Amino acid sequence: MNFVIAGGGSAGWLTALFIKKIFPNYSVTLIQSTEIGTIGVGEATTPHLPNFLSKLDINPIDIIPHIKGSIKNGIHFENWNGDNKGYMHAFYDKLVDFSIPNVFDFNCADYYHRELISKKLPMDEYLYQQKIAYSNKVDIGNVNWALHFDAKEFAKLLEKIAIQRNIKLIDSKIIGFENNDKQFINKVILENNLKIDCDFIFDCTGFRREIIGKFYKDNWKSYRSYMPMKKGIPFWLDSKESLPSYTSSIALKNGWSWQIPLPHRTGSGYIFDSDYISVDDALNEAENFYGQKLEIRKVIEFDPGRFENLWIKNCIAIGLSGSFLEPLESTSIWQTIDQLETFIQFLNVIDKDETKSRKLYNEIMNNSIDHKSYFIYLHYYTKRSDSKFWKEFKKKNPMPEKLLELYEIIKDGSFRYYDILNHKTPGTFAVSSFTQVGYGLDMIDDLDNSVYSNINPSPNEYKNIIEYHCNQIAIDHRKFLERQYENIRS
């Protein structure tokens, strides 16, 4: 079989490496055009990426200096309720395994969260990963962490590894496709009219959507009726001396601004609802907020949503070409990984014209993207009312049907994993994500956790444990990175 990957951004290279690992004896070719370049906004990730890299035999810590990377413990949300307060959505830590004697022998972190909420205790004091994050520290042995990186450097490094692993790289634009009588693409036509044989192709062409959109003309399912963001302006800020070990997302008048702290710069930008504000006004607002002149790197316009079928015939669309939400929860690369990991359940049908399996794959991927969009939507359900955008948000972007029921359960705190998990929805945000955001936004009403309050360790015991670890074990983020960078120099 000949596998072709169209497009060489993060999604394209991750796909190429993954397919080569599964099919070491098949030819894997990636076609990219240096002229087109990559969009590279996916600079913040989730813990799925380090895990996925490990599976590809790429050590996620060793690569940090090569991709100008840093560590991410979670996302800090600032001023979303308009009260200048912040809250964190941190990943799970692995310091202890909570239990409730006689009830649950393990895995009770969710009940610990509920216990904190029922007692109205501050999560930044009682959750390890929040505490170290707010101290600009890291402890990669005891937490689930993710990477921040420079997307161009990341793609370059993956390209280098891929070439070592016998993935063929072609630098060219794609000008067309040939298909057989079943509508399967069997040749990719390059600029110089050279034709590449193809048995299976991945569309990783970003917003250009060369195959899924232009060739197969699949229907786009827009989330515009509830996802408010429509435009973004990325810019750079200077890097901070004390380097935060988290992404920041700061609510502004018509959207929010991100900060992705890298050692040499802070990737930033303002993403907004362009129904309310022009690009110029957005820049103006961002410059006021940051108190400095900003240089817009590009203006990105998007329609949040996904294609109805991410797998058509012998083509799967991965990354921005298949779906895009918005960067709020760093879901883009995660979604790429979900698609690849689900794909391996279907390897026996990739060369067959078998609609039943593709339908199942598409149902699963659609659920996965839809679910992520609901969680993002939840972040906008705030108490802010300082601009037309925020005042009109709930009316203009009514809560999607499927989230309505969930929202009631989040409010009364009776939220369980049954409410969100489903085998046909891979890559769902966990209960702890919903509780952190729900609690952070002050959405959760009084919560009765008395039956489960016999949690082990108790909040006070756990607080002692995390204070010890925060002081003795966790280390300063910048120091940690300097050590990694030194490792490659020596």
Add this chain to the structure above:
Amino acid sequence: MKNLVIAGGGTAGWLAALYMKKLFPQSNVSVIQNKEIGIIGVGEATTPKILEFLDSLDIHPLEIIPHIKGAIKNGINFENWNGDEKRYMHAFDDKLVDFKIDNIFETKCLDYYHKLLISKNLPFEEYIYQTKIAYQNKVDVYNTDWALHFDAAEMASYLEKIGRQRNISVIEDKIIGVESDNKNFVSSLKLESGKIVECDFVFDCTGFRREIIGKFYNEEWISFRDYMPMKKGIHFWLPFQEDVEPFTSAIALKYGWSWKIPLPHRIGSGYIYDSDYITDAEALEEAESFYGQKLDVRRTIPFDPGRYKNLWVKNCIALGLAGSFLEPLESTSIWQTLDQLSELKHFLNELDKDLPRNIYNEMIGNSIEAKSLFVYLHYFTKRSDTRFWREFREKNPIPEKWKHIFNNLKKGDIRFFDISDIKTPGYFGITSYTQVGYGLNYIESINVDNYQNITPSIEEYKKLIDDKCSNIAVNHTEFLKWLETK
């Protein structure tokens, strides 16, 4: 929760009582039972879920075997379901190795191993450890998931003994009335002796009498009669065999099937059939001629396979036969009780609240239906020797919602997405479907392209199981005797 009351002292009732006492050590837990009514005690074969559950109650499953006249079960042996005198086994999963497929799946590829065997048309009894040892009357309790066979009356009285030691009150009496408060929560039970038992939460474990869920709450019954064919059973015993088989047998007969549950002192048996086609007397006659001996029918049990729409109503949960009943083919009854109790752990904060029980009831409903789907599959055979078998598919058509599963299985393309769901606790896994689908010759083709590279390989694994079967697995009867001496 001050007073937790369990109505009914069968296996379900006692397991519920011990479990609730563990969760709520400070609460009063009472079991109301009536020796006169007795227990139905057909649930004498179980699934591996019983082991972890007993463990969680600090009851050691191996140690209790001599006390409950128990034996080991490796799986279920199905005989003559295709009318060709052949047999196949639905064994539990063994734990000898963790299969993987290099570069694709790092763990848990047993189902792909099964699919690979099917694609090469290899016999499971030579290539699957637990099937192999079972057919040699051997057991290996450390390397396999096993289950228990037992005498249900002995099991209940053993659990009662432990229950009393753990301060569970036993009330020997008969329930004659149910009192409720203004929210329609059961507040007390009136007993024949005139005694009144107060209750904050009640478990209806009254078997087919369904005293509370049925008679008091009049909850709606969802019958599976449209697709589940069995309607009656006659229960009898067969004499014990010197060499105790470590598996349940289910032998297809003309109008249903006969079970055999081998215990050290007797074989529990019976014939379960579609009474639309034969009378009880004819059924007995057929069974007697099959077993070549006079049989003493202990009880005739008519039933309507199905479940209540809501198994949790107000402050009452129906467990065991009181809540649902399929038929004994896959020993699902006690498993279902355990699923219901285990899931309840997530809802402890709602026991005393007047909330809709939607999620629990949805999950338990799913759980029962998923089990019924698998039981129903067993009847998709090639038998055609009687009207019952000839008319089966037409009279009991596949429910619409499951048609794709049958299609996928037939094409050998069944995936866990098709059968499992987080809101469906206690479903049969892919390896159950592959064993039954292959055993019945229901799987027409199988496509394992790109998943061939399994580790260990078929040959390596066969070598391993031949070795373990000869050197590690031990004779079942000897193992039971050894347990007695402990």
